[in-house]
Structure formats: structure tokens, C-alpha cells
Amino acid sequence: MSDILRAATAWELQSMLHPYIERQQPVEIAGSGSKSKIGRPMQTAATISTSSMHGIWMYEPTELVMSAHGGTPLAQIEAELASNNQMLAFEPIDLGPTSGGRRGTLTIGSVFACNSSGSRRIMVGAARDHLLGLEAVSGGAELFRAGGRVMKNVTGYDLCRTLAGSWGTLAVLTEVTFKVLPAPEKTATLIYLGLPDDIGNELLCAAMRLPYEVSGTVHLPKNVAARLETAVLAEQGQSVTALRIENFEKSVDYRTNALRNALKVYGDPIILGSTNSLEFWNELRRLSVMPYSEDTCLWRISTAPVMGPKVVAAIQRHMAAEVFYDWSGGLIWVEVPASADAGASDIRRAVAVNGGYATLIRADSSVRAAVEVFQPQVPLAERLMRGLKQTFDPYRLLNPGRMYANL
Amino acid sequence: MSLAMPEPDTATIERRDEIVAQLKRIAGDEAVIADADGRRAFETDGLTAYRAMPLAVVLPTTTEEVADVLRYCHQNKLKVVARGAGTSLCGGALPLEDAIVVGVSRMNKVLELDYNNRIARVETGITNLAISKVVEEEGFFYAPDPSSQLACTLAGNLAMNSGGAHCLKYGVTTNNVLGMKVVLMDGEILELGGAALDAEGYDLLGLMIGSEGQFGIVTEATVRIIKAAEGARPMLIGFSSSEAAGACVSAIIASGIIPVAIEFMDRPAIEVCESFAKAGYPMDAEALLIVEVEGGEEEINDLLTRISEIAEPFNPTTIQISSGASQSAKIWKGRKSAFGAIGRISEYYCMDGTIPLSQLPLVLQRIGEICASHQLRVANIFHAGDGNLHPLILYDANDPDSAERAELAGAEILTLCVEVGGCLTGEHGVGIEKRDLMMTQFTESELALQMRIKTIFDPDWLLNPGKVFPLHLAPQGLANQA
Numbered sequence: 001m002s003d004i005l006r007a008a009t010a011w012e013l014q015s016m017l018h019p020y021i022e023r024q025q026p027v028e029i030a031g032s033g034s035k036s037k038i039g040r041p042m043q044t045a046a047t048i049s050t051s052s053m054h055g056i057w058m059y060e061p062t063e064l065v066m067s068a069h070g071g072t073p074l075a076q077i078e079a080e081l082a083s084n085n086q087m088l089a090f091e092p093i094d095l096g097p098t099s100g101g102r103r104g105t106l107t108i109g110s111v112f113a114c115n116s117s118g119s120r121r122i123m124v125g126a127a128r129d130h131l132l133g134l135e136a137v138s139g140g141a142e143l144f145r146a147g148g149r150v151m152k153n154v155t156g157y158d159l160c161r162t163l164a165g166s167w168g169t170l171a172v173l174t175e176v177t178f179k180v181l182p183a184p185e186k187t188a189t190l191i192y193l194g195l196p197d198d199i200g201n202e203l204l205c206a207a208m209r210l211p212y213e214v215s216g217t218v219h220l221p222k223n224v225a226a227r228l229e230t231a232v233l234a235e236q237g238q239s240v241t242a243l244r245i246e247n248f249e250k251s252v253d254y255r256t257n258a259l260r261n262a263l264k265v266y267g268d269p270i271i272l273g274s275t276n277s278l279e280f281w282n283e284l285r286r287l288s289v290m291p292y293s294e295d296t297c298l299w300r301i302s303t304a305p306v307m308g309p310k311v312v313a314a315i316q317r318h319m320a321a322e323v324f325y326d327w328s329g330g331l332i333w334v335e336v337p338a339s340a341d342a343g344a345s346d347i348r349r350a351v352a353v354n355g356g357y358a359t360l361i362r363a364d365s366s367v368r369a370a371v372e373v374f375q376p377q378v379p380l381a382e383r384l385m386r387g388l389k390q391t392f393d394p395y396r397l398l399n400p401g402r403m404y405a406n407l
Numbered sequence: 408m409s410l411a412m413p414e415p416d417t418a419t420i421e422r423r424d425e426i427v428a429q430l431k432r433i434a435g436d437e438a439v440i441a442d443a444d445g446r447r448a449f450e451t452d453g454l455t456a457y458r459a460m461p462l463a464v465v466l467p468t469t470t471e472e473v474a475d476v477l478r479y480c481h482q483n484k485l486k487v488v489a490r491g492a493g494t495s496l497c498g499g500a501l502p503l504e505d506a507i508v509v510g511v512s513r514m515n516k517v518l519e520l521d522y523n524n525r526i527a528r529v530e531t532g533i534t535n536l537a538i539s540k541v542v543e544e545e546g547f548f549y550a551p552d553p554s555s556q557l558a559c560t561l562a563g564n565l566a567m568n569s570g571g572a573h574c575l576k577y578g579v580t581t582n583n584v585l586g587m588k589v590v591l592m593d594g595e596i597l598e599l600g601g602a603a604l605d606a607e608g609y610d611l612l613g614l615m616i617g618s619e620g621q622f623g624i625v626t627e628a629t630v631r632i633i634k635a636a637e638g639a640r641p642m643l644i645g646f647s648s649s650e651a652a653g654a655c656v657s658a659i660i661a662s663g664i665i666p667v668a669i670e671f672m673d674r675p676a677i678e679v680c681e682s683f684a685k686a687g688y689p690m691d692a693e694a695l696l697i698v699e700v701e702g703g704e705e706e707i708n709d710l711l712t713r714i715s716e717i718a719e720p721f722n723p724t725t726i727q728i729s730s731g732a733s734q735s736a737k738i739w740k741g742r743k744s745a746f747g748a749i750g751r752i753s754e755y756y757c758m759d760g761t762i763p764l765s766q767l768p769l770v771l772q773r774i775g776e777i778c779a780s781h782q783l784r785v786a787n788i789f790h791a792g793d794g795n796l797h798p799l800i801l802y803d804a805n806d807p808d809s810a811e812r813a814e815l816a817g818a819e820i821l822t823l824c825v826e827v828g829g830c831l832t833g834e835h836g837v838g839i840e841k842r843d844l845m846m847t848q849f850t851e852s853e854l855a856l857q858m859r860i861k862t863i864f865d866p867d868w869l870l871n872p873g874k875v876f877p878l879h880l881a882p883q884g885l886a887n888q889a
Contacts, residue, residue, distance in 0.1 A: 161613025387863030
């Protein structure tokens with residue numbers, strides 16, 4: 001195990017980096033380490049953690065904005081927001097439990113660094129759409145700021161989006177400023193039982209074509225639905241297709257009825273009230289239906305919503321795969337039997353034919369060293385990404401090779 | 408006007424005939440505009456105080472033609488200024504005398520409409536409003552709605568990451584784009600994103616949007632289209648002070664309601680817009696809010712009633728809920744024609760700072776003082792929900808001194824926006840207008856970092872030079888030395 005250094009301030013983090021710059025030794029960048037088993041394995045001399053840089057230092061509920069140090073636990077942020085009936089609308093997903101890390105420990109910096117968005121992404125955008133500003137330390141130990149605290153800001157290039165989703169390979173996020181939104185007064189979920197994947201997908205896409213602001217669209221085939229902790233659904237022994245409506249009480253009632261009528265052809269849904277709805281959508285946020293196991297590998301595939309079932313069918317021709325569809329079919333979590341390449345060649349071909357991106361979320365480190373973990377890039381994009389790496393991290397110090405071998 | 412542009416390269420200008428001949432060979436005679444009258448139509452943009460005759464103008468019709476033109480320019484170290492409809496208010500499309508203007512206005516086709524995946528794939532010369540028009544019959548729309556949406560192109564929206572009045576709920580351009588085809592300066596064509604959400608790797612798509620035409624020329628884009636709400640209705644709330652209006656906006660948001668738009672106008676703006684549009688704005692108010700909500704009929708009634716109740720403690724001078732479609736249209740016509748209406752009474756300089764909402768009363772007071780100290784009048788329009796402030800500084804175009812004072816006042820206002828925690832530009836972009844103010848928001852090393860990123864995409868700094876970065880910092884000479 002390498003040393004873990006915990007910087008308490010951005011300045012301290014800069015100082016910590018200097019000896020590694022001098023010795024040209026790479027370091028692993030982590031928050032709580034909940035996602036340390038995701039990505040290509042790295043050889044690093046030390047781990048630098050942001051977990052001692054914590055605290056919310058600005059929160060203006062009426063301006064819908066909050067600023068926190070990068071290592072602030074997400075749980076603390078969500079508790080503070082909840083005390084004002086607000087939330088992170090993009091519903092960050094916790095990859096800790098499914099990837100063999102701890103549950104509920106993730107930091108706000110890592111949420112943005114990994115662009116972790118949950119089911120509501122389909123309506124409100126991704127984590128990166130909510131990141132307004134940041135302070136970060138580059139691989140050259142330079143401190144810089146980007147963006148700001150206001151929702152509209154086109155002053156200079158959009159470095160916030162560049163860093164969101166860069167998995168700590170460009171810079172370390174020491175502060176993040178983000179947009180927050182009011183929490184809904186009421187949540188309802190329409191549950192359709194027993195639909196096959198293609199019809200379930202059709203239902204999800206049809207719901208998104210209606211004007212009722214459906215904020216969650218998932219389909220769980222029978223085997224995966226049986227794993228739900230929400231007992232009322234797991235007991236059904238059937239596939240679950242779910243639509244979420246969130247709003248003021250009157251609106252939720254009105255829209256639930258309107259949706260039910262508009263989608264009558266798909267059957268009569270069970271309606272979950274707020275309590276059961278929150279339990280159901282919360283367990284999906286930590287991928288409860290894709291539990292950690294050494295016998296299986298887990299892929300995350302993003303594709304055009306209508307292509308979801310086609311991608312899955314193409315994969316299932318080659319291997320046993322259990323899946324969970326989110327984002328109206330545009331996000332698929334695919335669990336396959338553990339193997340030397342985690343099914344990479346067949347999965348990448350299925351995605352190449354149908355369009356989209358595939359990321360290997362869980363596999364043994366030897367597998368993650370042997371196959372591409374993130375979606376391979378075309379040469380021109382790869383060249384530009386190398387340019388960005390060179391610009392932010394000229395000595396290739398920060399998480400080198402975690403995303404791609406040459407970044 | 409006081410902003411300098413880089414010295415044009417005389418050797419390039421002397422080669423004009425040869426360059427024009429080559430461009431015609433590459434893109435065809437039809438696509439190249441070389442005569443003086445033709446070029447004059449491209450000598451300025453929405454920042455009309457600045458003008459420069461471009462060396463030549465090319466209006467290609469395909470991505471491959473754009474690539475061929477850029478490749479030629481790259482090989483010959485010719486500067487290129489990309490152009491959509493030329494509506495930029497910050498000089499983003501201002502030509503240079505030694506530069507080729509490459510306009511995408513003839514590339515305006517709709518390539519694919521896919522309602523199940525909720526995307527439209529279009530060429531970027533299409534106007535912003537045309538995208539919404541083409542998906543309207545299915546009840547969909549494209550969300551970003553800059554005031555110039557009738558004229559401005561998607562290409563320009565992408566370059567500037569444009570916003571509009573309805574961003575509070577639906578976001579700005581970058582939140583509504585899923586993919587693009589972009590031509591880099593060396594003629595290579597890069598496809599980014601597509602129908603799937605959140606491509607892996609660094610977010611080159613997000614970096615490209617808002618790069619002010621300095622990274623490449625975007626020729627196609629995949630944009631998100633959204634099913635329109637069942638209905639929408641605005642209400643007018645007048646106040647006796649801007650403090651009361653600002654406090655009311657805070658109270659609405661604190662209640663958990665996110666209206667689709669909250670627009671603020673001060674008294675001078677109300678007067679000008681009302682006399683132009685006869686929208687029924689209250690003439691006795693010091694500040695006016697237009698608050699719009701969406702949903703089914705009952706939902707709208709419920710929300711507007713709630714908002715009326717929230718407004719009560721702030722002693723509104725008027726609360727008026729739109730009676731129906733025609734009044735709603737008038738209310739928005741008044742707001743959306745604000746720039747045109749003010750333009751009828753005076754030349755004006757439209758600013759675009761962003762501020763934290765809580766600073767609104769202080770900022771409006773200081774703006775009044777700043778403009779008074781320069782003997783200028785000002786009207787303020789504010790996207791209150793997202794903090795985007797548009798002071799319109801009125802000046803006399805025939806009086807160079809007045810124009811100079813307007814620029815000075817504008818710079819002081821934007822510096823003030825940064826001082827109170829906001830930024831220089833919310834949706835118009837930096838262009839040439841705010842170029843020299845970048846040092847108020849960024850340190851020199853932060854600007855150096857951004858300029859190194861520019862160099863990744865355009866190593867010779869040929870694309871849209873002289874913009875975004877203060878001239879003394881940017882390596883403008885690169886193009887001429889090469």
C-alpha cells in the first residue's frame with residue numbers, strides 16, 4: 001500500500017505535489033476512495049486525498065447555489081440541502097457498493113470529477129450541467145479558478161465541463177460551486193408489471209414524449225427486479241417498468257392521472273406514493289440491483305434511448321447478461337459472467353453497431369489492466385485529449401493511465 | 408471607439424487576388440464574395456461601432472467545403488473568422504482586414520428529427536427559431552431562446568453558449584446539445600457525441616461550446632428537443648422599488664417554485680417597451696417582474712395564485728395575470744422587443760453582466776450612479792432567475808465623446824459585476840468588447856491556461872484572432888510570424 005497524504009487546504013495540496021513533480025512520481029487522487037476500484041489499475045507512489053478539505057462555505061438557497069470544499073461528504077451536503085427543502089437535482093449515483101468500495105462515503109469533488117448522475121439526469125441534465133464554478137490544483141501544482149457562482153457565465157472557455165468527468169486525471173478539485181434546486185413536495189411512481197424489454201422501452205420513450213415532466217424512467221427485467229429491496233416490487237415476480245413524477249401535490253396527482261390515461265395501452269399501473277417511491281429511487285441510486293460480486297463484471301453503456309434493447313439483445317447473443325435500463329433506455333447497466341476480458345470484444349462490437357459508449361465499471365484488476373476500461377476514442381479526439389492532459393498535467397502525475405493508457 | 412485590433416498583415420492583403428482565386432477554385436465561384444459591396448455586408452456584427460472589411464467571404468454549403476477552405480487557410484497561414492448570422496453583441500464575428508470570413512449561413516438543413524430519442528440533427532446555419540418551428544407540429548421545441556432568435560444561427564449560439572429568457576428552467580445552449588461535427592483549423596473533421604448522453608473521455612463537446620469560434624467551425628449539431636408544456640402563462644407584478652422586486656424573486660424561489668422565466672425591468676425599460684409594444688405594463692411601477700409558469704390549466708392557476716400570495720408582503724403596485732394567449736403574446740412581445748424599442752429612441756450599448764440576485768439593489772443603484780457620472784441614461788433588463796443583467800446604456804452615435812463615455816461606463820459596470828461576485832458575461836460572450844476586462848475576472852496564469860488550451864486546437868492562432876484575450880497577453884503575432 002502506498003502512503004495516503006491528506007491535504008487540508010489547496011495550498012497544502014500544492015506543497016504536497018512539489019516533491020512528486022521533482023521526482024516525476026505519479027500520485028493517485030482520491031476523495032474517500034469509494035471508487036478506487038474503477039478505472040485502469042495504476043502504479044503510483046502515493047495517494048493524495050481531498051477528504052480533509054471539507055466544509056460548506058457558501059449556501060444561498062434563494063440563489064440556488066452552494067459552494068463546498070472538494071472533500072466534503074455528499075451526505076453532509078444532501079443533509080444541509082434537505083434542511084432547506086432543496087436537493088442536487090442530478091441525483092448523484094453511488095458506485096461504491098457495486099464496485100467493492102464502501103457505501104455512502106463519496107465526496108462532492110468526486111461526484112463532479114466522475115460526472116456521476118442518476119435517474120433524474122434524463123430530465124435535468126448531468127452532474128456537469130450543475131457545476132457552476134471550481135477551484136482546482138493542476139498537475140503542475142498551479143492553483144486556478146474557473147466558472148463562478150452564477151448560473152449563466154460564458155466568460156472564457158468552459159473549464160468546468162472539461163474537468164467534470166476527467167476522473168482526477170487533469171486537476172484536483174479543491175472547491176466546487178454548484179446549482180441546487182427545490183426538492184419536490186410529493187413523489188409518485190407509476191409501476192407497470194410484466195412488460196418485455198422492448199415494450200418496456202417503448203413505454204419509457206412514449207412517456208418522455210408527453211408534457212408531464214417525467215423525472216425517472218427505468219425498466220428492470222424480471223431477474224433483476226427480484227433483487228429489489230423495495231419489497232412491494234420484488235415480491236411481484238415480474239419485470240418492473242417505472243415512471244416517476246415529482247412536483248407540488250396537486251400537480252403530481254394531476255400528472256399521474258394524465259400519464260395513466262395517455263399510456264392506457266400498456267396496462268394499469270400500480271401507483272407508489274411518496275414513501276415507497278423514495279425507497280425505490282434511493283436504492284437505484286446505489287445500484288442495489290447490481291450488487292458487488294467477484295463472479296460477475298459490470299458494464300455501463302450509454303446509447304440512444306430507443307437502441308437500449310437492441311444493444312442488450314446483441315450482447316445476450318454472446319453471453320448471459322442481466323441488465324437494468326435507466327434514462328428511458330439510454331443507460332444500461334450490464335452484468336456479465338467474470339472472464340478474462342469481461343466480454344469486452346462482444347460488448348464493444350454491440351455498442352459499435354448500435355451507437356453509444358461502454359465503460360467497464362467492475363472487474364478484477366487484471367482484467368482492467370488488459371482491456372480498455374473507458375470507451376476507446378477516435379485518433380483525433382485522442383490527440384486533443386492528450387493535449388489537454390499535457391496542458392493541465394504536464395508531468396503526467398495525476399491518476400496517470402486511469403482512464404486511458406496514454407492520459 | 409477605443410478597442411484596438413491586431414495590425415493587419417500587409418503581405419497577406421497584397422496577395423488578395425491570388426487568395427480569392429484559390430478560394431473560388433476550392434469552394435466554387437458562387438461561394439466566394441470578393442467585391443467590395445458584397446464584403447461590406449460582413450464588415451460588422453451586432454456591435455456596430457466596430458467595422459473591418461474582410462479580405463474575402465466564403466459561404467460553403469457542405470462540411471467538406473468548410474474543411475477544404477480551412478485546410479487551405481491553414482497551409483497558407485491565413486486568419487479565419489467564423490460567422491453565423493452576424494448578430495453577436497460583443498464583436499465575436501467582427502472581421503479583420505487580413506482574414507477570411509467563413510460563414511455557415513447557407514448550411515441550414517434539418518438532417519434528422521427523432522422524437523423517440525428527442526433529438527434534432529441540423530446544420531448549424533439554421534436559425535435558432537427555425538429549429539423550434541420545425542418540431543412545433545409535434546409539440547416540441549428547442550429551449551435556448553436568445554432575443555435574436557429569429558435571426559441568429561445555431562452556429563453562433565454554440566460559439567457563445569447563448570442563453571435566453573427561459574434558461575432558468577431549461578438551461579443554456581451547452582445543456583441542450585448532445586453532439587456536433589466540427590472542422591478544425593487544419594481541415595480535420597471531428598465528430599463528438601450523438602444521440603447518447605454523456606460521452607466518455609474529456610468533454611470536448613462541452614469545451615467546444617462557448618469557445619467563441621476559436622477552436623473550430625461547427626457545421627452540424629445534435630440538439631435536445633423538449634416536449635412543450637400543455638400551456639404557459641405570464642403574470643406582471645409591479646413594485647415601487649427594485650429592492651422589493653428583488654426580494655420577491657428570492658421569496659418565489661425560496662417557496663420551491665421554479666418559474667420558467669422571471670424577467671425584471673426597471674422604470675426606463677418599462678416606459679420604452681410599453682410605448683413600443685402596448686403590452687399593458689404598469690406605468691406607475693419602479694420595477695416590473697414578468698413571471699411565467701407552465702403546466703396544465705389548473706396547475707398554472709395554482710402556481711400563479713401561489714406567486715400572487717408570495718408577492719403580497721412586498722406591497723406590489725400591480726398584480727396582473729395574463730387573461731389569455733393574446734395578452735401573453737403582448738407581454739412577451741414587449742420584453743423581447745426591448746432592444747429594438749430602445750434602439751428606436753437612441754443608440755445603445757447592451758451590457759451582459761451576471762450578478763448574485765442578492766446584490767441586485769446595490770448593483771442597480773451603482774449602475775445609476777456610474778451612468779450619471781458619465782452623463783448617460785440607462786435602462787435595465789434582468790433575467791432575475793439566473794442573475795443575468797442587461798443594462799442598456801443610451802448614447803449619441805453622432806457624438807464620439809458620448810460613445811467613448813458609454814464604453815467607459817460599460818467597463819465600470821462589468822467590473823462592478825465581478826466585484827460583487829458575478830461575471831463579465833452571462834450569455835453574449837467576450838468577443839472584443841470584454842476582451843480587455845478579462846484581467847478583472849481571471850489571473851494572468853488562469854488566462855495563460857486558457858490560452859494553452861486554445862493552442863491545442865489551433866496552434867497558429869489563426870481562428871478568430873484578437874478576441875477573448877487581452878491583446879498584450881495573447882500570442883497574436885503567431886499567425887503573422889508563421
